[in-house]
Amino acid sequence: MSTATLDKPGSGSQQDASPYITVVFRIRRFNPEVSDEATWQDFQVEIDPKERVLDGLHKIKWDLDGSLTFRRSCAHGICGSDAMRINGKNRLACKTLIKDINPHKPITVEPIKGLTVLKDLVVDMxxxxxxxxxxxxxxxxxGNEPTRERLQSAExxxxxxxxxxxxxxxxxxxxxxxxxxxxxxxxxxxxxxxxxxxxxxxxxxxxxxxxxxxxxxxxxxxxxxxxxxxxxxxxxxxxxxxxxxxxxxxxxxx
Amino acid sequence: MKIHKYDTVIVGAGGAGMRAAIEATKRSRTAVLTKLYPTRSHTGAAQGGMAAALANVEEDNWEWHTFDTVKGGDYLVDQDAAEILAKEAIDAVLDLEKMGLPFNRTKDGTIDQRRFGGHSRNHGEAPVRRSCYAADRTGHMILQTLYQNCVKEGVEFFNEFYVLDQLITEVDGVKKSAGVVAYELATGEIHVFQAKSVIYASGGTGKFFKVTSNAHTLTGDGQAACFRRGLPLEDMEFFQFHPTGIWRMGILLTEGARGEGGILRNKDGERFMEKYAPVMKDLASRDVVSRSIYTEIREGRGCGPEGDHVYLDLTHLPPEQLDAKLPDITEFARTYLGIEPYTDPIPIQPTAHYAMGGIPTNVQGEVLADNDTVVPGLYAAGEVACVSVHGANRLGTNSLLDINVFGRRAGIAAAEYAQKADYVELPENPAEFVAQQVEQLRNSTGSERVAELRRELQETMDANVMVFRTEQTIKTAVEKIAELRERYKNVSVQDKGKRFNTDLLEAIELGNLLDLAEVMAVSALARKESRGGHYREDYPNRDDVNFMRHTMAYREVDSDGKDSIRLDYKPVVQTRYQPMERKY
CATH class of the missing domain: 1.10.1060.10 (Alpha-helical ferredoxin)
Structure with missing residues (x-):
């Protein structure tokens, strides 16, 4: 054991109530190799409401259905890969916490609008x-470039x-x-x-x-x-x- | 299969790739192949700044910067390369400003600078303001500025093209780069790019750890492609653990937070870095601070019910300063932890952050086939490469610098090489390896799942080859990785389609991570000393007699097709600095 994070004995968290709740993700699926029609598909996921919508999508992709397709990279709102329509509003999946979007009702996830959908949540950018x-x-x-930086006031x-x-x-x-x-x-x-x-x-x-x-x-x-x-x-x-x-x-x- | 012909092909569109592309496009017909859209690269996640001895706010010079870099790297730095880095830093920053980068400004309108870990005045006397920054989103600004200039120069991008193989042809006994093979995510089509020169700028390998600041896509694809083709990887045992990742999530909180005056505290509220680094305190180098944090945690002074983290305290800083200088990281704390940094300290823990090792290159960015033979036509720059300017531990703000200095150098060198060179003949069936790999994964009916193997890999890496290592923990990792590599042969994917098959790509990425994790663990096992980011509890001291040398790992394949790793070593280039004990 090299790091102390994992080997703290006597942790109280075992007795704590599980933070996990069951959330339904209702996802707009589209795969042109299978059908020309887009459909809704529900997935049930056990998730901590403090996790991100992206975590939920990963749980689906990694444990339930590997064919679910979306873009993502940095997972903290910097790279701009995972804009999607979540409960009817455009958001980044990695910056939206489950608890902030009413997890007691199905969470709808669709591709952003106005750009051609290529597969599931992936659009033509x-x-x-x-x-x-x-x-x-x-x-x-x-004109000629200065030798040093161009000056610019803080204002x-x-x-x-x-x-x-x-x-x-x-x-x-x-x-x-x-x-x-x-x-x-x-x-x-x-x-x-x-x-x-x-x-x-x-x-x-x-x-x-x-x-x-x-x-x-x-x-x-x-x-x-x-x-x-x-x-x-x-x-x-x-x-x-x-x-x-x-x-x-x-x-x-x- | 499609075949394309370019003078120069660049693999990756982060900071190093785009900096290279701006130079290469002016000089040769260039294509940039990138697995993500260009502005999605993890360069954008870098926060605190880019080091350069501009001396805009206080006395500074590039020689001090060189010294700090060498010392920060625990003397494993090649000093000729560090001199270039520090010297060319000044123009690298000024070039970015001229390209439009919106740096923060001083009262005089010049580029503002702030303190950062390990950067000092006059060889360690006191912290110096050397980091040029744009709030806490310097990487974002660099990435955007470089992309803007790629648009200006008309750089040709192939977006979501995933390079899976490096083509090498032997000509008169010399191994030369012939091009690369890429998989087009949108269609599943395989493309061969014949090129006179190839530059790898595909980033790091952080995803073999669980708690990491790295993006999901940082899976060492470039390193793995070269290694598989018999090229060495240098110093892979050296990985940086950044002291301040968001607790459990690993999201980076910049060292600039401590540069602005932030303090690390244990559960007693004690500023514990005073004990470990009396002069530089919270701004000691990252390896030192990360070890100090874990020492506090192990000795029972960690925070929270499980005592598994410490606090980054910004509460004594004026809210206006946080808003102006650290807007993004304070927002991360609010978004992901529900914590208000004006009034509450932020729970943090070290997070796997940066690969010091990688594809060995010389200072022109040319890739090495062994200790001194160049592979004609092959280049690498940025985190994928090992020049080595970072040695055993990289200083904060030196990576944004590295991608600009060596990205530029590699771009110029590769394009100038392409102007003079002829195409190297492609190997027979150039796409064969990739086609087989893709088809095998697509058709496999094996019972192993990608996500499960990756989870087990990440857990074993976090538990065994993180901040503290021993022979026993590293051996545990080596054995586990071997088991996972065996099980990987039986991995299958659920998505059998051709279009946007990210299931398949995650399987390929996992293969890369497993290969590289093994190189890291095997290299770490053999280095029986502690140096920079590699800390062996069973060998707690640096051993310059036996280990003042770079590790060079090679993949060997025996007649049965079974592979193994052979280790060799390469001398460190020393110019003006003799190794000293490292104190902060």
């Missing part, structure tokens, strides 16, 4: 990343802090009714990433990005439903960022 690439999501500057750095937090999970974009109805709309995530550069004092291509977003499929399609802000697992004020881009388009000040 390519259109999402294409919209991201379309806003030129990289720093553009003119100027703070100006775009909120939108630097984006992990490109698509929870916002796939919660947007405009995006559902019309795949042409850039969607909130792409606008968030444009905002991140438009309001970066070092960047010199704000006008170009604003023109891209002035397009008929750009920011003006936003209907301010705040779904995106509610969906963002990083707490980014997405709708506010979109409004700031709209205002910048009108005033040409940013």
């Amino acid at each position: 390519d259109p999402f990343f294409q919209a991201y690439r379309d806003v030129m999501p990289f720093l553009i500057t003119k 100027d750095r703070e100006r775009f802090d909120d939108t630097t937090k984006c992990i490109l999970c698509a929870a916002c974009t796939s919660s947007c009714p405009v995006f559902w109805n019309d795949g042409q709309y850039f969607g909130p995530a792409a606008i968030v990433n444009a905002h991140r550069f438009i309001f970066d004092s070092r960047d010199e291509a704000g006008e170009q990005r604003l023109e891209i977003l002035n397009d008929k499929d750009g920011v003006w399609r936003c209907r301010t439903t705040f779904n995106c802000t509610d969906a963002c697992p990083r707490g980014i004020e997405v709708t506010k960022a979109i409004q700031e881009v709209k205002r910048a388009l009108i005033t040409r000040r940013f």
Whole structure:
């Protein structure tokens, strides 16, 4: 025994009531190799309510049905792989605890909407990343580079802090009714990433990005439903960022 | 089967892979094969910062940084490589800033810097502010910035392409890289990529432990592919246990928390690191702090009803400071533990974090076939590689640095090699190994389950080759791993389909983890000394006479097809620093 975590004798936890409860996961299944139709399937899982929805999905995949398919990686809300629709709301499965979503009723899990479902909870992310690439999501500057770093005041750095937090999970974009109805709309995530550069004092291509977003499929399609802000697992004020881009388009000040 | 031809192929799209891709794409026709979408890499989980002696806030220089790196690595560091790391750190940070990385700023508008474990002024006098950071999401910002610049440069990505085999062809008695074989997750199709140069940047192996900060996908795929083809793995016994993982979950809480003034406390509220490291205290190097935590726990001063953790105390820090400098980790504590770090200490325990060992390379990122022979056309950078800049224990903030410095170097070197080299002929039936592996797993009707074998592996690794090791515990692990490898032959998957068969991929990943766990345990058994992250209770002292050398593990296959591990050793490169006793 090399570590003390496992060999503490006389632990009281044996007598404690089991933390485990039985939870039903109602999962939207789709496997085009088997059927063209998506169906709901229920799984019963013994789980500690302090665990994550992702833990529940793993229990199903590892112990009940290996064919259940979803993306995941870091399991703590940083990599953006496991955005899904849980009880009708877009969330990260790894950042949603069972206890916080009423485990006494079946927990529904579906793929995020507006992107083509490829299998079970896996959707085609390519259109999402294409919209991201379309806003030129990289720093553009003119003239010669300085030898040292570019200077930026702490206030100027703070100006775009909120939108630097984006992990490109698509929870916002796939919660947007405009995006559902019309795949042409850039969607909130792409606008968030444009905002991140438009309001970066070092960047010199704000006008170009604003023109891209002035397009008929750009920011003006936003209907301010705040779904995106509610969906963002990083707490980014997405709708506010979109409004700031709209205002910048009108005033040409940013 | 499809065959593709590229000048340079990069395996992995984390920090090292994308830093390499930015350079390689400018110089050669490059493809990046990645098992995840690019911004999903675990580089994004790195928090605290990237070390560079910018001296923006206090006196510092790269020579002090070199010394700290060598000392932090318990003198197993190759000092020529550490000098490059520390020297090129300054441009690496400035390059990222010019690419757009939003670093935190000083009052003067320059890049702000903070303290971090093991980084000191003037050879250990006192902590120094060397870590360049962006709140506690520096890795996220690096990953996003590198991806942004990949978009800018038009880097070609093959997303969810899983590299399963390294192709090597012998030309005039020299083993050369011919390309790689990949499995396309979306379709189940096998792709052969013929390439003049290949760079592995596929990350670490942390998933063979149970309590780990690592992502589910960190399964040592690159190391395993090279090892299977007869290439050595260096220093695999050295694994870093980060002191502050969230209790039981292993989620990383940055050392930057202690850099900002956070304190480790035992159940009596005592600041116990004062006993173990009088000068650097909570900011001693990670191996030292992790051992100290477990010593407290073993001696009955752990917290909680089971006494199995200690506290990271941030309650004396102003809430504004936590909000500004440590927003993500305080949110983790709230989300996963239901704890408010403004007012309550956070339960933590050491968590398996980083592989110091890996595919041996020289400072150009060229992979070595033995102690000094380069494999032409094959490169590695980042956690998958062992240069060795981390030796027996990596300093915090040196990994984000490593991926940038050596990712860049490997990208340039591999592309320049491709400009001059010709394609190496592919072996006959290049996809044969992968096709067989995939078909066998898909068709197997065996009774063993992937999840069960993985659980048993992780439990034995946590119990036997973690912070404290003895001959007996390591032997227990070696035997258990051998049993699991045997049972693995009888493993089957439930998903028999071709599209997005992640069941099948988890089985393949488990195979990789088992191979690498064995290398780690066998290497650890032979190293009868304590150094950095490798601590042997039966040999508690460092032994420079017998073990100031890198372990080189090779896979040998006998005439019956049975494999075993052969160990050899490689000298450590020493330039200016003679080994000294390591005190913090």
